Amino acid sequence: MAAIQLIHQKSEVPKEFNRVSKSYDFATKMSQGYQDDLIASAKRMNLTGNEKLLDLCCGTGKSTLACLNELPSGTIVGVDNSEGMLREANKKFSNEIQTGKISFVLRDAMQLDFADNSFDAVFMAYGLRNMPDYDKAIKGIHRILKPGGKLCIHDYSLNENIFAKIYWAVLGYGFILPFCTLMSGSANIYLYLIKSVLSFLSPKQITNLLEQNGFTQVVAEPHNSWRKPILHSVIGIKKG
Ligand SMILES: C[S@@+](CC[C@H](N)C(=O)[O-])C[C@H]1O[C@@H](n2cnc3c(N)ncnc32)[C@H](O)[C@@H]1O
Structure with missing residues (x-):
């Protein structure tokens, strides 16, 4: 599906990730x-170490690691809805899967059917942007x-x-698109990446979204890397 169509039909995004699942780890390794x-x-989540955590849109397991x-x-x-990405994740963690420390589930992040109040923490890396309805996705996580x-x-x-928009556009069209298309043989998902970031929420808007949906002590922080103007973690706590 063309990138411009994917923006309007985000439920199709996992299928596009199937096409690039084998080259995904190499492409991200090259992204310093x-x-x-x-x-x-x-680390910023300040976990105690014994939580039950959901890695939502886990892909090939880089965020799981x-x-x-x-x-x-x-x-x-x-949890991820791309069979190809989960296949790569399953290969990496065979020991942890055997001992029950990690399990992977093929599921749409918009239709989570886990029980109410069943996780201590949720980590969602490069996932929310791909959701067709941000508000509904956050409500599902909150539940x-x-x-x-x-x-x-x-x-x-x-x-x-x-500045942040220009920085992203130059990075996206000048480096990510040509390099990743060469690596994977597929331009669609990378063109979609560039366009979806340009239309995604700012750190302040993500903060508001969480606060409006029952989260407190919400903090948005940039990363201390060359991604400082473009990459953030936004962390909040479900109100008791
Ligand atoms: C950029 S990858 C991120 C993977 C991993 N979290 C990481 O940090 O490397 C985005 C992932 O989101 C998944 N995804 C997109 N929409 C989804 C949905 N509605 N439900 C579940 N997974 C989805 C894709 O299949 C893909 O594996």
Whole structure:
């Protein structure tokens, strides 16, 4: 599906990720600091280490690995709606899957059917932007989080100034699109990435969205890397 159509039909996004699942890890490895930024967001959640965490839109498990570092005695459920991306994730964590520390589930993040109040924490890296309805997605997350549970949204969310938009456009069209298309043989999902970031919420708007949906102590922070103007983690706590 063409990138412009994907923006209006985001439920089709996981199918596009099927096409690039095998090259995804290499492409993100070439994106300097990708894993370090995920680790920084996971650390910012200040977990105690024994939580049951949902890694929503877990992809090939890069975000799962970042969370695993923070959970020496906890468990992780990874959810994604792309069979290809989950296949890669399953390959990486065979030991943890065997011991029950990690499990992966093929599911639409807009239709989570976990029980109410069943997770201590939710980590969503590069996921919210792909949801067809941000408000409905956050309401669904709120339902399955325990009171006092933590939510971290880690995403390309541009500062509200023209510099951040120009920075992203140059980076996207000048580097990400040509390089990743060459790596994966598919331009669609990367063109969609550029366009979806340009139309996504700012850190302030994500903060408001969480506050309007029952989260408190919401903090938006940039990352201390070259992604500073364009990448943020927004963390909030479900009101008790
Ligand atoms: C950019 S990847 C991020 C993967 C991982 N969190 C990371 O940090 O590398 C976005 C993922 O969101 C998934 N996704 C998009 N829309 C989804 C939906 N409605 N339900 C579940 N997964 C979805 C895609 O399949 C893809 O694997």
